[in-house]
Amino acid sequence: MPHKVNYEDYDYGDYYEYEDYDDYDYDVEDNGEAPTPASESKQETSKPRVWSCAICTYDNEEGMSVCDICGVLRTPLVNNNRKTAPFKFDVPSPDDLVSNGLHSSKTGSKGNFLDLKSSRVSSSVSEKNGSVNTRSSAKKSDIANVLMPKDKQDSVDERNSLKNEVRASSRISDSSSVVMAKDRLGTIDEGNCSNHGTVDDSISSSVDGTESSSHTGNLTSNMKNMSSTAKSGNSTNVSARKTNSHTQYKPEKWMLPDKKGDRMTQLNLAIVGHVDSGKSTLSGRLLFLLGRITQKQMHKYEKEAKLQGKGSFAYAWALDESAEERERGITMTVAVAYFDSKNYHVVVLDSPGHKDFVPNMISGATQSDAAILVIDASVGSFEVGMNTAKGLTREHAQLIRSFGVDQLIVAVNKMDAVQYSKDRFDSIKVQLGTFLRSCGFKDASLTWIPLSALENQNLVTAPDDGIRGPVYWMQLIPYGLLLENFRSLYLCPYVTFLNHSTGRCLPVANWRLELFEVD
Numbered sequence: 001m002p003h004k005v006n007y008e009d010y011d012y013g014d015y016y017e018y019e020d021y022d023d024y025d026y027d028v029e030d031n032g033e034a035p036t037p038a039s040e041s042k043q044e045t046s047k048p049r050v051w052s053c054a055i056c057t058y059d060n061e062e063g064m065s066v067c068d069i070c071g072v073l074r075t076p077l078v079n080n081n082r083k084t085a086p087f088k089f090d091v092p093s094p095d096d097l098v099s100n101g102l103h104s105s106k107t108g109s110k111g112n113f114l115d116l117k118s119s120r121v122s123s124s125v126s127e128k129n130g131s132v133n134t135r136s137s138a139k140k141s142d143i144a145n146v147l148m149p150k151d152k153q154d155s156v157d158e159r160n161s162l163k164n165e166v167r168a169s170s171r172i173s174d175s176s177s178v179v180m181a182k183d184r185l186g187t188i189d190e191g192n193c194s195n196h197g198t199v200d201d202s203i204s205s206s207v208d209g210t211e212s213s214s215h216t217g218n219l220t221s222n223m224k225n226m227s228s229t230a231k232s233g234n235s236t237n238v239s240a241r242k243t244n245s246h247t248q249y250k251p252e253k254w255m256l257p258d259k260k261g262d263r264m265t266q267l268n269l270a271i272v273g274h275v276d277s278g279k280s281t282l283s284g285r286l287l288f289l290l291g292r293i294t295q296k297q298m299h300k301y302e303k304e305a306k307l308q309g310k311g312s313f314a315y316a317w318a319l320d321e322s323a324e325e326r327e328r329g330i331t332m333t334v335a336v337a338y339f340d341s342k343n344y345h346v347v348v349l350d351s352p353g354h355k356d357f358v359p360n361m362i363s364g365a366t367q368s369d370a371a372i373l374v375i376d377a378s379v380g381s382f383e384v385g386m387n388t389a390k391g392l393t394r395e396h397a398q399l400i401r402s403f404g405v406d407q408l409i410v411a412v413n414k415m416d417a418v419q420y421s422k423d424r425f426d427s428i429k430v431q432l433g434t435f436l437r438s439c440g441f442k443d444a445s446l447t448w449i450p451l452s453a454l455e456n457q458n459l460v461t462a463p464d465d466g467i468r469g470p471v472y473w474m475q476l477i478p479y480g481l482l483l484e485n486f487r488s489l490y491l492c493p494y495v496t497f498l499n500h501s502t503g504r505c506l507p508v509a510n511w512r513l514e515l516f517e518v519d
């Protein structure tokens with residue numbers, strides 16, 4: 001049985017007594033310089049040389065050039081010689097310009113973001129030393145606030161800081177926290193995961209767990225706890241399998257980034273949404289259309305899926321690789337895939353939509369620069385995702401926003417199931433739009449795209465039905481293609497989709513994400 005922490009009984013006494021440093025084991029150094037803890041220096045000398053993967057944070061051996069788990073290249077693909085103007089903190093973001101005219105004052109937290117980013121290592125070290133306990137506990141209440149509608153505007157900056165903090169700290173977490181990198185050979189015991197039944201539980205576990213985990217004050221380690229709790233009950237087996245999978249796992253060719261050059265900047269794109277909304281199918285279809293999955297590979301997926309009587313899941317199988325995921329037809333851990341644009345290396349984080357795996361979804365959300373919220377347009381399904389206790393559309397939207405993602409493509413999928421009805425699309429847009437605004441998303445940063453991943457409508461090309469056919473109205477939506485919207489995506493800290501139809505965001509050439517050449 002997974003251990004459930006009763007946070008109300010948590011004894012905070014130790015936490016506050018932690019200030020007593022007298023017992024700390026210091027070596028006295030002859031040269032009179034500041035002493036270092038003995039245990040720390042010992043650790044440093046005995047530590048094997050490893051490098052930490054920027055995506056899944058797995059500690060790889062020095063000799064590896066790509067991450068053993070997720071296949072990301074060790075050498076950052078960022079070209080330092082790129083002629084990109086450095087980001088200036090005192091310059092308002094396109095978002096700010098939209099919302100406040102030309103008088104933005106929202107620069108403080110963004111500055112913090114890059115500060116944090118550039119000082120990941122040092123902040124990590126200080127976090128390790130327990131110096132962020134107070135900050136972390138303050139963030140706990142921030143998250144709680146975020147999930148409530150009130151004070152949304154005031155807490156946006158803090159949410160961004162939280163996200164940045166989580167990102168910074170997650171880079172140092174050990175391999176056991178790598179829930180976002182798929183453990184291809186391992187499986188998760190369904191029963192063990194069911195304790196994370198609701199997103200509220202997950203969030204409170206996430207937050208409270210921060211304090212209960214040996215005062216490291218680190219949300220990442222908390223997620224690690226959740227992840228390992230989910231897998232508890234058979235931890236020995238799991239770790240054995242994990243070790244096994246780490247050594248045996250070889251990413252497929254299409255999963256590895258192109259080694260075209262060194263001019264890429266990484267952009268993490270989370271795919272979130274209610275269970276079965278079509279996230280994996282959308283991701284798989286996209287990867288296939290962009291040539292990341294070969295015809296041959298796709299043919300193999302189709303054949304295998306048909307054999308198991310799950311023909312419609314063929315594209316999803318490109319992402320859902322483990323036997324259990326395929327058998328159950330759901331994503332359980334965050335699947336990582338890549339495609340490259342002219343300037344950007346886009347990391348697709350296909351998140352689980354099932355309520356049992358919200359903690360895994362969170363691990364992807366904390367890493368993302370932007371997100372695609374996938375909606376199932378079919379009658380009844382959208383309503384379940386939106387309005388019921390089990391519906392995760394709302395929770396995912398809140399979560400992604402609470403981790404600082406403020407730019408969202410809303411992919412209204414399965415339009416084929418409602419005969420490409422414009423009325424249905426409009427009705428979804430009104431209902432969900434109201435909710436998203438209440439979460440703190442701005443209209444200017446939301447992009448709505450009706451599409452069908454299964455029938456390949458409106459993903460990388462315009463709907464291909466006859467000019468007066470059912471998808472005619474979709475062709476009229478400016479920049480309605482999913483692909484078109486990638487063109488105007490900006491990298492964090494100002495992840496922004498330009499709204500070309502209104503022209504309300506100022507284009508900043510150096511930030512522009514030009515993923516695709518569109519004639």
Ligand SMILES: Nc1nc2c(ncn2[C@@H]2O[C@H](COP(=O)(O)OP(=O)(O)OP(=O)(O)O)[C@@H](O)[C@H]2O)c(=O)[nH]1
Pocket residue numbers: 273274275276277278279280281282312313316329330331332351352353354413414415416417451452453454455
């Ligand atoms: N009609 C229709 N069905 C679709 C479409 N996209 C996906 N589906 C079907 O929806 C089902 C679920 O698809 P998935 O891609 O596994 O959904 P998911 O959101 O990734 O599921 P989880 O990760 O488990 O939350 C499959 O049977 C797909 O074939 C679509 O555009 N139209």
